[in-house]
Amino acid sequence: MAERKTIMIDPVTRIEGHSKITLHLDEQGRVEDARFHVTQFRGFEKFCEGRPFSEMPSLMARICGICPVSHLIASAKACDALLAVKIPPTAEKLRRIFGLAQVVQSHALSLFHLSSPDLLLGMDADPAKSNLFGVLEKDPQLGRDGIALRKFGQQIIERLGGKRIHPAWVVPGGVSDPLSHDDRDAILKGVPEALAIAMRTIGWLKGTMERFRDEIASFGNFPSLFMGTVKQDGGLTFYDGTLRMVDASGEVVASALDPARYFDFLGEKVEPWSYLKSAYYKPKGFPEGIYRVGPLARLNVADRCGTPRADQELAEFHELQRTAVLSSFHYHQARLIEILYCVERLEQLLNDPEILDKHVRALARPNAPEGVGAAEAPRGTLFHHYKIDEQGLIRWCNLIIATGQNNLAMNRSVLQVAQRYVQGERLTHGMLNRVEAVIRAYDPCLSCSTHAVGEMALEIQLVSPDGGVLDAVRR
């Protein structure tokens, strides 16, 4: 009988955080199972206990260097709920701009820095060239566009928040400082070029799709649910709204779900082989309640974007498939459409007559023992849920991060790609790179998403000098 083998891809490259993939082969060398293992652990849910709730936005921003703004916003919204205040309208608009800028810079990082080498140079390209520098060599304009677009988003964050990483400008009750006239004008000055880059890159990406027909067919191309936040009119939104769940046919299976009641319809499961929890839609159970979040899901659930250029692109995107757009390869195109929307939308907000208003913070003491804040982060819906005591100290915290909500789908996608491309007897770089590339399509942020303590799988092995396992303890 032939030996059953395991192929390990460790680490997975060009993603945010640390992980590995194992491909389990049967006796004939065919891929039988595949797993995406997240190997890092953060633990924010536990070590924020005992801290004053007012510190939470700043603490939570430390979760991630790529999307600190998303954590700031979700955390501040949870704190708003603890204060039981309605924040000033201008503060809400400024938070929206902040969040949109975050999406632009994060999506630009994902597409240009991490995935464009695969899209421009091909899945089989020399790994030494499959990076941003290889892209700049082959297509300098594309590379420069990526840098300029990311910088556009980062500079907005820096102007509003004072710094581009871990800004502390979003606070419970609003924001700490109003927008200045000069900063508003400086941001607006960059809008035309950002729009031009977004449009140019969408055109380029659509032009490359034909080359990736095979990948589109096998990169996470399966039925699942999709979840995202929509406005009352069904429009795309990143800041607030209600949750909508659609199925693979594109039919709405649940609408007007209150994000503050996420625990009624979302569950989380811990697997022994990963520090990343898997979220699922409770009414369908585990694992049948598999759902996807992020750009692909948001565009599948949204009826419209609400800005002219993005709406044109969304209409075309919805034409890709009569049902929901199922292939995770299309996360890339969805990401670019969202960049376009964000630039258009932040321009609208910056031109709002109220945007320079000085009243940007509501002050209050805690008025509720529990608060939930939800927002759409670049990678999908983000929930922060806090409980405090009479002194306003955090007693319990739960974070549901987008990447965890995509965990089931990422694992299934890895298996699908591996079964399509990997032949156990003859490995090539291109085969294994495709397995990594499907993970990149989701743009997982692992630093953001591994927080539960006391639940994570733990295995300690006692290994002898010759490598033999003498004893093992599992939890």
Next chain:
Amino acid sequence: MNSGDKSGGVLVIAYGNPLRSDDGVAWRAAEEIRTTFASRIEVVCRHQLTPELAENASQADVVIFVDATARGNAGEVVCQSVTAESREARFSHHLTPSQVLALCDRWYGVSPPAFVISISGECFDHGDGLSAAARSGLRQSVRVVSDLISALQPLDSTAIGSVQLKISEGRT
């Protein structure tokens, strides 16, 4: 955004981790440099050098990198001229000054003269304070930057060449 119009002037790029004690000395130096020179120079603080900085550098007449180092005697300040490095970078998370300049040359077609000011530290543990040696180095580094900027005026090739020569001969 790169508008294609070169704004010119001196760009100071201070980098390091301000939450790792002496590793943040460049940020503190940058604050003083910014105060001293106000609007005459552009100062940016970063945790590490990334490809985006090539675009900033492409807009400058002169680039001054300021960094902490674990090498040398604590408190020592060394100023060196630096040029674009031909060795290709493979990772975009962390670059050297030479690699930033190389990217600037390749992507934007310009190669501004540049200097690296290294401040030797002795404590790189968690914390936002500086050791006595790093504080001394900080003061000295601000003087070095100040002298350098003065020597570079007017910002033309003659002044820059003269400063580069002095540095290479150890006369600064």
